[in-house]
Amino acid sequence: MDFFIVEDSIPVRDRLLRTLEGVDGLDLVGTAEDVPAAIADLTTSHPDALILDLQLPSGSGLQVLRAVRERLPRMRVIVMTNFAAEPYRKAAMAAGAEIFLDKSAEFDRVREILRGWRDEAAGTALH
Secondary structure (H helix, E strand, O other): OEEEEEOOOHHHHHHHHHHHOOOOOOEEEEEEOOHHHHHHHHHHHOOOEEEEOOEEOOEEHHHHHHHHHOOOOOOEEEEEEOOOOHHHHHHHHHHOOOEEEEHHHHOOHHHHHHHHHHHHHHHHHHO
8 A cells, every 4th residue: 555644744644654664565655745746646647545734834634635526535544643632624525535543642553554554455465
């Protein structure tokens, strides 16, 4: 399963990579730190999954999701943010996110979520 990370914080991005290190069948196909780069890179790399931060220096992760959702309708999306209030969750889900995680409390869940998605994709491929 190919995945892409949109995160402007280098320490957070590095932590994500360490968290996902060693998980067979997960391949990082790109990273971006801002809205324009994320949109451009996602539409060329076509990942199976996206880990998306909401607050980016050039705008919102929701802008990214809205811009690519029509072109990548099967891409699975995890929004990870420090802005975990209910209005943000509702907006992310309405834009096409499947999972909404609070970075401060649920960071480590991303590993199991991506493993589960990888396993689902492998099961689908076998049928």
